[in-house]
Amino acid sequence: MKQRVLTGALLSLTALVLLWIGGAVLGVAATAMMCVGLWEEFRALTQAGHRPVAWPTWAAVVLCAPLALLCGAKTVLPLVFGVCLLTLACVIFGREAKLEDAVMSLLPLFTVFLPGLCAISIIRTEPRQLQWTLLTLLVAVPCIGDIFAMQIGKRIGGPKLCPVVSPNKTISGAVGGLCGSVIAAVLVGIAAALLCRSQARMLLPSWWEYLLLGLIGGAASQLGDLCFSLIKRYSGIKDYSNLFPGHGGMLDRLDSILFMALVIYSYYLLACL
Numbered sequence: 001m002k003q004r005v006l007t008g009a010l011l012s013l014t015a016l017v018l019l020w021i022g023g024a025v026l027g028v029a030a031t032a033m034m035c036v037g038l039w040e041e042f043r044a045l046t047q048a049g050h051r052p053v054a055w056p057t058w059a060a061v062v063l064c065a066p067l068a069l070l071c072g073a074k075t076v077l078p079l080v081f082g083v084c085l086l087t088l089a090c091v092i093f094g095r096e097a098k099l100e101d102a103v104m105s106l107l108p109l110f111t112v113f114l115p116g117l118c119a120i121s122i123i124r125t126e127p128r129q130l131q132w133t134l135l136t137l138l139v140a141v142p143c144i145g146d147i148f149a150m151q152i153g154k155r156i157g158g159p160k161l162c163p164v165v166s167p168n169k170t171i172s173g174a175v176g177g178l179c180g181s182v183i184a185a186v187l188v189g190i191a192a193a194l195l196c197r198s199q200a201r202m203l204l205p206s207w208w209e210y211l212l213l214g215l216i217g218g219a220a221s222q223l224g225d226l227c228f229s230l231i232k233r234y235s236g237i238k239d240y241s242n243l244f245p246g247h248g249g250m251l252d253r254l255d256s257i258l259f260m261a262l263v264i265y266s267y268y269l270l271a272c273l
Contacts, residue, residue: 140187
């Protein structure tokens with residue numbers, strides 16, 4: 001337990017430092033985390049007996065991450081679409097064209113690569129205060145929601161949320177997690193309103209947008225947690241790796257954050273561009 005708490009504290013401190021530094025340093029760190037997550041998921045699917053075609057996704061990491069930092073959001077969808085086509089072509093024209101191999105080859109693309117690329121694209125957001133706000137929402141909404149879900153689920157208990165996928169999660173914990181995510185979004189909004197300059201405040205989300213980001217982001221984060229738990233159960237593993245003592249692998253820490261990245265990126269496209 002002590003090791004788990006210490007590791008969690010170090011991870012939280014590292015996240016805060018990276019968010020504060022921002023720029024290319026944060027972009028490189030996000031790319032590295034995405035690469036570890038891709039490796040973990042491809043390995044899990046291979047252990048499940050599949051033969052996913054991974055090289056197009058890895059080639060895309062080399063190409064797309066720098067482009068996302070240089071060109072921003074407009075590069076994401078065309079590049080992901082191109083990787084999708086190339087991956088399908090490799091499976092279809094391979095020695096054994098199996099539908100399950102095609103699905104498993106694309107799964108890391110949409111669950112790790114696309115969300116990771118969305119997060120990297122947000123790093124180019126200007127002004128800097130808006131960037132900090134969006135990135136803080138990206139981390140705070142799922143993390144605080146997870147804390148609320150765990151604590152309320154333990155104390156109240158009740159019917160299980162999805163026992164086939166995650167036997168320990170309860171409906172009360174899920175509701176508590178949503179409340180925690182909304183509270184986190186509102187607190188980030190209050191802090192941004194107090195700390196950001198007047199010019200940047202005009203670009204920040206409005207109060208009702210913070211509520212929606214907390215609610216929708218909290219739901220997406222919990223779905224991401226369940227999705228990666230389903231992959232682990234399917235692959236017959238407990239953790240994706242032993243990278244973080246007491247916490248498992250990179251995907252065990254980023255599962256909810258990755259899906260939150262899709263929510264923040266969608267908001268960014270609709271409201272900020």
